[in-house]
Amino acid sequence: MIAQFVQLNLIFVFITCLLFIFRKPINRSLGIHVVYGLWFSLPCFVISFALAPWMFGSVVTLDIELIQVISTYSALEFTSGKSFTDFDLLIYLWTAGFALMQTFFVFHLRQLNQLRSKAKKEPSSTTLSVLSHKDISSPVLAGLLSPSILVPPDFKQLSIEAQQSILAHEQTHHHRNDLLANFFAWILLSLLWCNPLAWLAYKRFRQDQELACDADVTARYDTKQKQHYSQMLIHYSQHHASHLFTTPYGNKTTIKERIMQLKNHQQKGKSTILTLAVIIVMSTIGVFTNLPVIAGNDNKDPSPIVRVNPQYPQEAARMRQTGFVVIEFNISSTDGSVNSAHVIESSPEGVFDQAGLDAVKKWKYHPSNGSNTSTKVQLDFSIAPEDKTLERIKVESGKQH
Template sequence: MMLWMAQQTLLLSLVCGGLLLSHRLLQQHLGAHKTYHLWLAIPALLISSAIMALLPSPFSAVQAEQLAHYSVMASKAIASVKSTDYAEILLFIWLIGVGSMFCLLLLQAIGLKRILRTAKPVEHQQATLPTFQHPSVQSPMLVGIRNAKILLPANFNRLSDDEQHSIIAHEQYHHQRRDLISNLLAYLVLTLFWFNPLCWLAYRRFRDDQELSCDAHVTRALSKQQKISYSQVLLAYSQQAHHGLLHTHYGNKNILKERIMQMKTSQKGQSGLAIIGLTICLGLSGLLLNQQVQAGAHEHNDIHPLTRVEPKYPIQAAKAHQSGFVQLKFDISPSGAVSNVSVIESSPEAIFDKSAVTALKQWRYKESAKGLEGAKVQLDFMIEPPATDVERIKVTP
């Protein structure tokens, strides 16, 4: 689990950092719609990682071969391997963060339900979704993934018909595009990688791009005066609007200037074929990146022993000054336990076999997703120490 998190954190940091750094150029050359859809790179990356984990990996044979030649320096003491398990500590800290994120989501869900219970239903001739008003709502918002509703502030009726129409169209476009589902998925990704500051910046930028895209859709057919009115409404509702996890945030003072400036420029439309092509490219890029990371990870022997038990040197062999080796084959479970130990070759035959097998069964390997079958190791039993340039397990009498 921790290995997967480390791999994905590296890749997500590269993607998020690239999108954040190039955001202004992307907005200028691609427009608000396509820039918003570029965030599909994040789920494409994670989905490709899951595909790589489920499908047989082309690097599995390389991993087994590398483990077949696994050895350690003779100078390494067995006791030094049994050190503090920092992986468990990190996992505990990560779980605390995940739990806190889910608690925050739950509290917002409870708050929205409380508002909806006391909200007053209103009718609007241009609204296709149920519409409600509540005095505690400071900015128009879309709520409800299964039963979507539009929540409006108490002063909504004071707006002109054009202003009301643009706000309703804005929230209904959120619903048409299933933005609430996208927001929930984005928050779940953020929950998994809460420890990565780039993910927080990317999440906020994603939500802002979502609003810019909706603005571009609603204002593309408005006249200059109507756009001015739309800007004034944005200004009014952005002063007290809050960033919500389970609803859209029509007013957003953090990017208010950006939203108003966008209306002065001609926006590029969103092409279905362009978005599909972009999604495919992002998915293939994610698969390629995951292949490179997995290949690099295998090169560093991800499945390695955490605890090694040194075999007992047979007394009779020590008295006879006999040296030798035992080549062993075994399986490693996902939990790191060793099983199915068998002797491939030994010299002298049957002298050191029992001691080597007994010790190897007590080894403990690092936890992994699938474990490993057919791992191999050679244990060298030597009276004299080996050459200094050879890595091996030294078994002393």
């Protein structure tokens, strides 16, 4: 599991670096819509990589492993202590980070809901509600299920052109489903929170989202209307506030980039076919990148974490009986536990069966990568030979006269 997670992060870094390197040339030649669309290749790659084992996973059958059980040994439990501890520690750290980000997500939603509940509704001809609140410093679109436009108290003091530009911008975000895109981007960031480049990619994705929205809003604007739009951006850049799933106007650096695009922007085709082609390619790469890992399971024995030796049946030990049991079982792909254990062969029949099953059901393996593993094990029960180096002295109780 950890190996696949590391592999996923390395390929994620490679694809993200390509996007950072080529985003400016693509923007100049094909337009910001293509750049923004290419960011969706990242979640498509991650999803296809993760689903590959379930789509193409197979049950792996391994040769029979031989284990000797000697009567002088009691039930022992041995573990690969260090690897098990390290594995658990990494899982706990990742889970803690993921949980922390979701806690922040819930806190942010509650904060926004409180603002919306206390905000004053402004008269507007838009399909979305317009709400004003003193704690809002710049216009934002907020609310995944029932979105509304939050504006600062001075919104009505702006010119009619500025108000129309703001409302048009936020409604465009709504029509483009940008809030939903931000939500899934946050989920992806939560999964890869330990990767620093994921944070940079998330930030750049949000910035390109704003640039693409600007391009849609101003597509039919003349020069004067674009000037009003630029003035509105400059005005609210002085009151920048960051929000998770809202659509903020950005800091001064982002505003400068947006204004420069308005000055130099020439409307280009959205090249939907090209964007879809890249997304399909990334999804295919995600699937085939993980296929060797699945195939590799056919050549690797499952690695045990915990194995309990069977108790030698007392009656068999007393009678100095020896024999074997062949047990077949499945290893869970999620937690590595043993299930569906059953005896397929034993000799003498019925003597060592239950002892073998009781022990095997307590075994635990490293989880496989999404594919259930079927394996067999043969437990050989034998009597330990006598130690010839020991001198044996018989002590008898004498009769007292």
